Amino acid sequence: MTAFARRAERIQPSAIREFLALAGDPGITSFAGGYPDPTLFPMGELHKIYDDLLTPDNASALQYTASDGLPELRAQVAARLTADGMPSTADDVLITQGGQQGLDLTAKLFVDAGDVIVTERPTFLGALIAFNPCEPRYVSVPMDEEGMDVDALEQVLRTTERVKLIYTVPDFQNPTGRTLGLARRRRLVELAEEFDVVILEDTPYRELRYEGERVPSVKSLDTSGRVVHLGSFSKILAPGLRLGWVLAAPEVLEKLSLLKLAADTQNGTLNMRAAAAYLAGFDIESHIASMLPTYRSKRDLMLRTVAEHFPDGITWTQAQGGLFTWVTFPERLDVAAFQRDLLIPRAGVIVVPGAPFFAERPEAHHARMSFSGVPDDRLVSGVRAMGGLLREALS
Numbered sequence: 431m432t433a434f435a436r437r438a439e440r441i442q443p444s445a446i447r448e449f450l451a452l453a454g455d456p457g458i459t460s461f462a463g464g465y466p467d468p469t470l471f472p473m474g475e476l477h478k479i480y481d482d483l484l485t486p487d488n489a490s491a492l493q494y495t496a497s498d499g500l501p502e503l504r505a506q507v508a509a510r511l512t513a514d515g516m517p518s519t520a521d522d523v524l525i526t527q528g529g530q531q532g533l534d535l536t537a538k539l540f541v542d543a544g545d546v547i548v549t550e551r552p553t554f555l556g557a558l559i560a561f562n563p564c565e566p567r568y569v570s571v572p573m574d575e576e577g578m579d580v581d582a583l584e585q586v587l588r589t590t591e592r593v594k595l596i597y598t599v600p601d602f603q604n605p606t607g608r609t610l611g612l613a614r615r616r617r618l619v620e621l622a623e624e625f626d627v628v629i630l631e632d633t634p635y636r637e638l639r640y641e642g643e644r645v646p647s648v649k650s651l652d653t654s655g656r657v658v659h660l661g662s663f664s665k666i667l668a669p670g671l672r673l674g675w676v677l678a679a680p681e682v683l684e685k686l687s688l689l690k691l692a693a694d695t696q697n698g699t700l701n702m703r704a705a706a707a708y709l710a711g712f713d714i715e716s717h718i719a720s721m722l723p724t725y726r727s728k729r730d731l732m733l734r735t736v737a738e739h740f741p742d743g744i745t746w747t748q749a750q751g752g753l754f755t756w757v758t759f760p761e762r763l764d765v766a767a768f769q770r771d772l773l774i775p776r777a778g779v780i781v782v783p784g785a786p787f788f789a790e791r792p793e794a795h796h797a798r799m800s801f802s803g804v805p806d807d808r809l810v811s812g813v814r815a816m817g818g819l820l821r822e823a824l825s
């Protein structure tokens with residue numbers, strides 16, 4: 431087929447898709463997926479809500495509705511954002527198909543072919559997949575335990591033309607689990623002002639904090655409307671609802687809303703009505719609080735077991751929240767090859783090799799490991815088996 435548009439060159443199968451298919455195999459211990467724990471979904475409450483919605487009195491739940499999202503849900507999201515230091519009303523919020531659609535729409539709005547998107551190094555692979563059809567160039571900025579190195583960012587902004595977007599996942603980043611410190615958030619906003627660049631802040635893990643204090647969002651530090659803030663119900667309610675939001679300045683939101691209309695008309699009315707009913711009838715804050723001990727204990731187990739069983743010369747991040755730790759191996763270890771030749775055939779374990787998380791100059795000696803989806807006994811036996819094979823591979 432030769433008739434594809436030029437952007438189709440950038441639409442490639444995800445390197446991780448083929449082995450993620452393995453994740454459904456009961457014989458496989460998967461540290462690869464970033465799925466929330468399904469036992470934590472508020473199943474009973476949602477069952478009752480959907481039951482009530484699917485009655486003749488509620489036929490409007492199956493009808494078309496406003497493209498920007500159900501007004502009631504927009505207001506509820508705005509109230510939660512206001513409580514989190516981002517004063518807003520329903521008019522400031524667009525409901526999207528998960529955070530992922532916010533990434534797609536924002537790139538479409540700001541990025542022409544050849545424009546530069548600055549990312550963290552590494553960054554969320556799904557964002558690159560969303561951005562790629564806009565044919566951007568990428569420059570990635572190194573991170574340390576406090577997130578993006580803002581001095582390095584300044585250097586990039588001073589020396590790079592056509593930077594349009596700075597993409598950051600400031601809270602418990604996917605894939606590293608790292609959180610951007612407050613002073614760096616302030617500096618990030620200052621730099622974006624100075625160089626007239628838009629910041630795209632993506633926060634699906636923000637509310638999954640297991641220790642320490644919440645850090646003000648980048649959006650809350652924004653005084654000129656240059657931060658586009660994305661959030662999602664995926665990790666705090668359920669990803670299958672496909673509900674997320676954008677908070678942005680009115681002129682930005684209006685255009686995003688028109689792009690959304692072009693893309694899919696609206697989110698499913700039924701799911702928006704269900705989420706609105708959930709937020710009105712139940713206490714989502716206590717639901718979130720009730721999930722934290724489970725994830726905290728899984729994270730603790732993962733970090734403890736890795737420390738016990740991985741050989742020397744390997745480091746990993748101490749995520750204070752979210753679902754991931756990022757493991758760095760000696761440079762000579764190509765994780766994709768190690769996984770293909772040893773980890774899958776000998777231990778039935780999968781991780782996500784790190785290379786696809788780099789927007790440019792990929793590094794092969796990292797892996798993202800998720801602690802959310804594996805029962806405790808499998809977590810321990812999987813990490814132990816991986817440790818043994820690492821010793822073999824590195825000896």
Ligand SMILES: Cc1ncc(COP(=O)(O)O)c(C=O)c1O
Binds near residue numbers: 556633
């Ligand atoms: C950093 C980040 N952004 C966005 C998303 C998209 O999630 P959703 O579309 O389910 O909200 C994810 C999902 O894993 C993510 O990790």
